Amino acid sequence: MYKINGMYYIMTASGGTAKEHREIIGRSSSPYGPFERLPHPILTHSGTDNPIQYLGHADLIEDRNGDWWAVFLGVRLVDAKFTVLGRETFLAPVSWTEDGWPMIDNNEDTVGLEMKVSRVPGQSPKPKTSGRYDFDDQVLPLGLAFLRNPAEGSWSLNERQGWLSLRGQSAGLSEVGQVAFVGRRQQHTSAEWSTLLEMPSSIADVEAGLCARLDENAHYEIGLVQKKGQKVITAHVTMDGITRTVAEVPTTAERIYLKVKAELTEYSFLYSLDGQEWNKLSTAAAYPLSPQAVKGNGFTGVLIGLYATGHGKVAEVPAYFDWFDYQS
Template sequence: MIDNNEDTVGLEMKVPRVPGHSPKPETSGRYDFDDPVLPLGLSFLRNPAEGSWSLSQRPGFLALRGQSKDLNEVGQVAFIGRRQQHTSAEWSTLLDFNPTVDGEEAGLCARLDENAHYEIALSQRNGHRVITAYLTVDGTTHVAAEIPTIAGCLYLKIRAELTEYTLLYSLDGQEWIELSRALAYPLSPQAVKGNGFTGVLVGLYATGHGKVAEVPAHFDWFDYRS
């Protein structure tokens, strides 16, 4: 309790200012991952597992190593993202990922909770590399679209509008290809059962779907435009 060493607490008191300051995160711009610490405004999903992320493994990149848990489960998921602050916005990234084992996956996700999230990802399935759009609504996940690829570097984008999200990818960062669309309502406050709504997190993720991935996914940057 602060009493100004006067033994009483007044309605108004003068105290020294706490040293330092906490600048507000930018509402639009690019995270380049060039610094040794995570940029202000980015957050983990729960406490990250040891070794699940790194800014020093490959300087200039964020490395995420997929854990056994995925976005449908409560646990230590390799995920770093930021709050969606605007109804109309878009997020993009450049992913460098070469999965070697079936189930290894990394990409870009818009997440309300374990029961409601959309993602566009690069993964290995049945020995083949694929680009996939996943839609999870009311706890049920289905593959909205999937195409084979040999790419190891891939641009990914999620675009939000008032009534829907659009999942896109690009091989060159110039020509974007729409892979799927999904209604915004399942990720909205109105869709939450009970009092669990904390807002949508959009971010970068990786998973090994049942085991720790053998190779990490590297993200060159993370862009947020409103």
């Protein structure tokens, strides 16, 4: 609810959370009503082919210049069907009608991937959307996230200077538990993530690597694992809760470069022994990692991150990651 120019405006999202999502508004001279409802939404892209869909959950803001803006949620769909990015926050200008109603975009193509405005609210630093985390500090950067609360001792920046250590836990990526995982949100449909992994070869059943994860039932990873005395570069895909190993390559290396590359409709999983020449191990479709593919039509998108697992027990030794790089 807002009080603007002596009137009380009450605003809410409605129409479900998918393509019929919209923002509606009413107003009254009293905060207790009765409220007059605007007969059409102030924000929606329902029934259009605009690349931004599922619009709603808006907030109104007046800046220092007296200009009005809205922040709201929406998704950028691929082929008008799915998104691996989940819900994102959008900013758009607000105009006022002659009879005193705020308007964002009621199917008028005001909200787009690029919007022209007479002036912006102010100056602020751009968020870091590309770059490398070198793990040289004593704290993790704010752009990185754990999967739930990490188990004590499952990660460290002090065990080896300049490296992130992850000690695999008994829970794996397909389980609801304390998983050794550090990652960041995927913010672009086309991007790539890479890391340098070092893992001792003497411990069996320890696995570590790079993962693209929506939830327990939908995730892909490329990693290094010790199997029956042989170290293997492996790629797994988990779709609808079913995990399959789709590729394996034996190796004797204790240091390996790993990469996940995202394009509009697929992910690629690559490895390198020298950081220069890359080998594609496997690919997988992007759609199974989208909220639209899971039961319940979730809201959050994919996280790309570093992981380790002890496959049913806490690992005796950690895996070490020298850096984590994200290029959009």
